[in-house]
Amino acid sequence: MDIYCRFCGEPWDHDELHDMSDWIEQDITYKQAAKRFRELGCNAWEPDSNERCTHEPIEPAHIMEGIGIMQDMSPYPDEWSSPDEIGFMFEFAEMLENEI
Ligand SMILES: [Zn+2]
DSSP: OEEEOTTTOOEEEGGGGGGHHHHHTSOOOHHHHHHHHHHHGGGGGSTTOOSOOOSOOSSOHHHHHHHHHHHHHOSOGGGOOOHHHHHHHHHHHHHHHHHO
16 A cells, blocks of 8 residues: 655555654654654655655645645544545545536
């Protein structure tokens, strides 16, 4: 399963959260790694970084917004939706609107 940077949309394998301790040379739990990823995006794996990822977004603005909303709603990475799922939700919402 992939998780997506909320600032640029870059996919990361969710298992890499388990390895974040090694990357940043700090002893952190999986839960702390997930929190760090929510706050910093790709930069979460940079040692000594407390700056957010500043890469150009690779997904449209509404998808980027959706990624952020999902990450704010749940601390559990396996509940975070992918850009495809978010795109589908938008399409579905639009379809419902058109039916009314
Ligand atoms: Zn990023």
